[in-house]
Structures are given as C-alpha cells and as structure tokens.
Amino acid sequence: MTENPPENQPPGLEEFLAAPLAAVAAVAPPTVFVSPGGTRRSAALAGVRHDSEEYPVWARRQVIEYIGLLFRLGVRHVCITSLRHSSLSEVGRFQQRLVAWTEKSLMGEEAQADYARLDCRARLIGAEAIPALHALDGKLREVTAGRGAERTLWYYISPSPEAHWETLFETAIRTQARTRAEMIRALYGEDIPLGTMCISNGKPMVAADIFPLLLAGEVQCYWFQRPGFTLDERILRHVIYDYAYLRKTWSKDKSQRYVDVVKQRAFWERKVILGLGRRVGPFWYPVGSPEEGPEE
Secondary structure, eight states: OOOOOTTSOOOOHHHHHTSOHHHHHTTSOSEEEEEOOOHHHHHHHTTOOTTSTHHHHHHHHHHHHHHHHHHHTTOOEEEEEEEEHHHHTOOSHHHHHHHHHHHHHHHSHHHHHHHHHHTOEEEEESGGGOGGGTTHHHHHHHHTTTOOTTSEEEEEEESSTTHHHHHHHHHHHHHOOOSHHHHHHHHHSSOOOOEEEEEEESSOOOOTTTSOGGGEEEEEEEEESSOSSOOOHHHHHHHHHIIIIISOOOOSOOTTTTTTTGGGHHHHTSOOOTTOEEEETTEEEEOSSGGGOSBO
C-alpha cells in the first residue's frame, strides 16, 4: 500500500463520481469479492416470494446486472458467493430447490446469453462436495471458452464450513504445490490477482465460506445495509473512490504523521464501534454507538 504523493492529489469525490469510465477503471481493484446478503429480504420488498419459482429468475437477473456494473467500472475478476452451507442447512422448499435453482441460474439459456452480452468467462469454485454440481464448472468453461481474461465471473460455492480448507489440503498433497501462486494455478487453472475488496451486506464478518481465503489479499471491506443487489453506479463509484484514495493512509516516513492528532481529538474519542447492532424482528441491524441500544 502506498501513499498518494503530494504532487498527485486525488480528484474530489464529485469529480470522480462524474469522471469517465476509464478514470474509474484505472483505480478499481482487479479482483472483487461480492457476498450478497438479504436477497430474500430484497425479494420480499419487491413482492417476490422467496420459495417460489419466480425467486431464482428474479434473483439471477439482479446478480447479472450487479456483476455487469462492476465489470463496467473496471473490475476484471468478480468472485461472488453463490451458495453457502448455512442455506443448505435450512429446511423447507427453499432449501429443497436450492441446488436445482443454482444450476439453472448459472447455466440456463438466459445465463448463457448474459455471459455473451457481458463478454465474460464464467467459472465455478467449490462444488467438489455437491454431486449435482460436479460437472457445472466444465460446462461453464466450455460455454464461455474463447474469451480472454479481461472479465471473469467466479461463482463460489461452500457446502460446509471446512470445505475450503479441505480442498486446499487435498490439492497441496496431490499436486505438491508449495506456494500460494502454485496453489491458485492448481485449483483454478490460471493466475488470479488477489482480491482486495469485499462488498457484502448485513453483519460484518469474514469466513472461508464467504470468499475463498486463498485468493484474499489485504481485503478492504464494505458492508451495506440495503439488502440484496440494490447498489447503483454512483454508490459503487463512491466505494471505489474510498478504496483508491481515502484508505491509502500508510506512509514509510511517519515523522509528521501524529502532529495533528490532538486537534482531531473529537474524531478519535467518539464512541463508535463498527459492528455493533440490534435486533429488528428476526434480523440484525447496525447501530453507531453503544448508546443507541442493543435491541428494538
């Protein structure tokens, strides 16, 4: 991580929000993890039943538009959480239909048309423990063959909390991979830039079934409270601006770094805890400080 040199001041936020796409793409992270939360809440707000056959159709279209927007802003690799073990552990019709819905959403006719429209490759990570999805990665690679690595969509599936680690250990033993780069090539068939941004929803947390930790670099995380895929281009540009310009605070020479800390006392003594929340019905919702109370 490097500090912006004084002679190269970053643009203002409003300037960046209106900048040409090339200016955004120049500072966008090459690999982004997307772990959408609240998709069923988002469906409920849109009047779509989460256990209906309409739900996966509605959700898939939301996903593709979201992914297309990230590609448009210059991201080259999008790794999206498609199936977590928690969903597979539920009961009821939603869980019973989940694997079939996933296969159709990733490989149906509309999905194939979307890959062509976005001019992207599609891949599947983590389906080793789900027999019904074993062949899906090969099918996705075949359908999207011939496209370059400029845009790649990596669907991530984690059928158990330990699945990612089990796959890593098995691959290391089988291939004798000794470095992270060798392991990435052994598992995914190519070199992939490490992910340095995660966009998610709801409770701030990191786990191996949210994104593959093998691909994780120094991940800057952004958690939204609007459920599902409701972020527009302006919001995502704001995120990229924060990532590219505001979070890069490290400097090699810290001799002058702390001279104004006392003047900034009001910032550092606020009782803000990122991650505190309260219950809103059966859901968690964030609060800004302990004084706001634990439950509603």
